[in-house]
Amino acid sequence: MSTLIMIDQPPYGAWTGREALDMAFSLAAFDQPASLLFTGAGVNWLRQSQEAGGIGQKSVEKNLSAAPIFGIEAILADRSACNTYGLDGNSLIEGVTLVDADAALLTNYDHTAFAG
Amino acid sequence: MTAIKTLHILNKSPDHPRAAKCLEMVSEEDGLLLIGGGVLFLAAAKLPDAGKLFALSPDADARGLGHLTGNASAVDFNGMVALSLQAQRVISW
Numbered sequence: 001m002s003t004l005i006m007i008d009q010p011p012y013g014a015w016t017g018r019e020a021l022d023m024a025f026s027l028a029a030f031d032q033p034a035s036l037l038f039t040g041a042g043v044n045w046l047r048q049s050q051e052a053g054g055i056g057q058k059s060v061e062k063n064l065s066a067a068p069i070f071g072i073e074a075i076l077a078d079r080s081a082c083n084t085y086g087l088d089g090n091s092l093i094e095g096v097t098l099v100d101a102d103a104a105l106l107t108n109y110d111h112t113a114f115a116g
Numbered sequence: 117m118t119a120i121k122t123l124h125i126l127n128k129s130p131d132h133p134r135a136a137k138c139l140e141m142v143s144e145e146d147g148l149l150l151i152g153g154g155v156l157f158l159a160a161a162k163l164p165d166a167g168k169l170f171a172l173s174p175d176a177d178a179r180g181l182g183h184l185t186g187n188a189s190a191v192d193f194n195g196m197v198a199l200s201l202q203a204q205r206v207i208s209w
Contacts, residue, residue: 051177055174085159087159
């Protein structure tokens with residue numbers, strides 16, 4: 001059974017995104033196939049050079065870099081949302097696959113859940 | 117610094133419905149201070165021309181946007197306090 005965790009909330013403002021990340025990592029750690037899909041303002045998780053020390057947090061960029069270690073199958077980002085927020089190959093972190101977040105994409109997963 | 121009539125403090129990302137309502141209300145004598153998820157407007161490039169634009173630099177840095185302040189003036193936490201004192205009134209969105 002494959003699970004898709006969707007994050008459509010921007011980073012740092014709330015804890016739901018980090019909780020979703022924990023959920024995905026937990027699934028992967030127990031050998032359950034899991035992928036992450038970032039849509040809407042959620043794609044801002046994937047920007048390079050996040051320096052969160054000034055707001056007393058750790059960079060979510062670092063959290064995400066652990067995804068392959070846990071065995072997350074894919075980090076997906078909605079193409080049009082990336083356009084909206086000026087994210088391209090130069091500004092995205094490594095290992096992100098651009099997709100169209102539509103109904104056809106979701107048919108690839110047995111279970112899709114949102115954060116928050 | 118000239119006086120600010122209303123300081124709009126926006127912490128909602130461009131996708132949040134309240135953000136659009138805020139931008140509608142910014143007039144020429146106002147200031148718009150982007151904090152939290154609001155700084156994502158610096159990347160989304162659909163800001164109004166009216167009023168003076170500010171962005172809280174620790175929040176912009178956290179989101180990898182510290183270099184993108186563009187026509188926004190970067191302010192730190194002390195600067196935010198100064199702005200709120202300078203404004204005749206404040207709306208926290």
